[in-house]
Amino acid sequence: MIKEGNFGYHEAISTLLITIVINVFFTSPAIVVEIVGNVGWYMTIISMLTAIFAFMFLYLLLKRFPNKNIMEISDVVLGKWGSAVFLFLFGGFLLWTASISIREFAEILKIYVLPRTPPSFITILFLITIVFFSYMGLETIVRFAKFIIYILGAGFILVIILSSQNFNFKNLFPILGYGLDNTLINGLLRSSLYGEIVLIGVIASSLQGYKEIKRIGLSTLFLAGLITSISLLVFTLVFPYTVGQEITSPMYEMAALINYGGFMQRMEPLFLFLWNFGSFVEIAFVFYATLMIYCHIFRIDDKRPVILPMVTTLYSLSLIPKSITEVTSGYVQTLRSWGWVFYFIPPVFILIIAMIRKKKGESKNA
């Protein structure tokens, strides 16, 4: 039986931060440029603030039911069947997002690095790691995240510093992009980028109480907003809005443009490193959260027998999109624009019902 264990502030922040920020390394920045032009860097701050606002509802819910995770709270508030339906939908949604991430990862890896390798092979190799992580349990995932985040952070900073040779600050003008109203609306909608913060609700039982949850949630969102904003800003400084929206993986291309003469060029392997390890953590964590939800619905104590069937489902889901176009302009775009409905509405909904039905968790000191 896998034990979730307890872990601290740093582990939780590292895991959630990587899970959220890794999306910037894929096709999202190009879509952002297409929608809001050269102002993605401050649009994402609006998204972050929206996510913080939405997170506060989740926090209030977790505060109302101390030491309980979202699945247990849902059982109490919605009842056995209501909770099962809600959790099934939520778990399904998470599995779907993980499948999109895997497909996006495999497609981009194939485009830039492994053109002759069958995508299924890339996906299977990736999934083997996910299976390994899942067998080791949540504590292993978060501790790995904490270990790797320093290396990823150093790599990220290095890529940004080295890219400074290609910065053109005039790319930031016109300063309002396609208009303030457009930026504001998309900023609100694209709060979904930070939607994975709700996974804190799934792992709440492993954290040290609601006060720490608040601290973790706010710190994660703030850091994620900052890193995403810097990434988008740097990307805008390197590529003008007319070109930025065309590039499959802007951050990769940005790293490939680094050129300091004969001895300092072809830096994209550094970016690949960030990309691969970040994706491992993101998908492993989302997958494991799904696993936890599923096992909770069906009251399965031992998660191990469920891992392989669920990975097979994940693999099958990742094969559904026909092409990268369908992944980027269809699935990813839908997820980023409307994912907030699945991420942020349920906690609000559960909180309201809990208040109406006067459901409340036991006080810690009772």
Add this chain to the structure above:
Amino acid sequence: MRKRTLILIYLILPFFFTGCFDSREIGDHAYVTALGIGQGISDTFRLTFQISKFGQGSGSSGGQEGEEGGGGGKNEEMEVITIDASSLLSAVSITNSYLSKDLNFMHLKLIVISEELAKNDMMEETLAPLIRYRHIRRTTNVIISKENAEEFIKELKPYPGELITRTLEELFENSMKIGYFHNSTLNDLYCEIKSPYHALLVTYGSINKEDNFKSEGDFFEGEPNIPGNYYAGEVPRKGGPKIELVGTTVFDGDKMVGKLTGFETQMLHLVRGELKFGPFSITDPEKPDLAIPLDITEFEKPVVKVDLNGENPKIHVKLKFEGDIVSIQSGIDYETPEKLPIVEDAFEKQLIKGIKDTFDKCKEMKADVFDFGTTAASQFWTIPEWEEYNWLEKFSESELEVEVDFTVRRTGKLIKSEPNFSSEGKE
């Protein structure tokens, strides 16, 4: 448990050998270092591949005994293949039908596009596939060649004892030191061709056939020429590598509409703040048949202001330089505090004239090569407003005002010029 672990290891082991499935050794590839694109006769494009051999002794052929020196000699380390095809990919696949090695573009350093192709409104069609092509890096340099690309690439030779890739890298780095040509990469091209801010600029290159080098005739008289005021291929010289990069081609959209000389390119680099230091020369104010070479350095970044309030955009450029006198051919004592302003003033006037002439030339081409559009864009709130204004059209109606401030800081290894003595006494 042990049995299970062993089974697991055996199952995982094959994954470590997956690289063998499509493994390629370094020697399996033919590395293309320069790619030429021109208009084809049998098919849409005429593509030329310069394939270099990277190995022991490569690049050293130029200086070998019995061969012509100076890098222009016989070079057995390179092969040039030309083929007419509809696209790069089809050219590569056809080439691979008679070449045992796989054509590989990972070390591609230069793309040469024929001037005729650039003038025929086909840059977009030429560039778009290259940007998408996985092997070709965006940092690859691009040249528009006066001749067809095939001819140009045939003359592209490494500096003796060097690899061609290094020679090309160093050649393009010279752009920052002299400013006679614009250093353009594939990424710059692609960004600029789609830019609503400014016009596309590409390096201009040509083969110097030594036509302008006159061995006979009367000796030169009159005012010295402005250094670098040539187009590539026209420099009066003899010997050395046959290819030269002087000047810049100018585009309106994806169509080449003109070109600038090396000196005009220097002017635009100064305004864009891309030439931080460089060699210049002025006509001696008191002895116009002689020159005063100067070594100038940018003192402050150029200040560009664009006023869009009037009917026509009004552009104001303020440049500040400092510099050293490299030599005074006339021997006139310009080092004295009284005469130093004469040199400073002459240089300021030369720059103002040079910039204004270049500006007028570009206005006729409807091409904002100075990048004034990026300053103009800061006065618009939104992208739709900016795009509707259509700066690239308005640029041709704009007016320019230039202010140059030049200060001579040092006078070289001499602080004074004493007159010469002859039988007639002090000259």
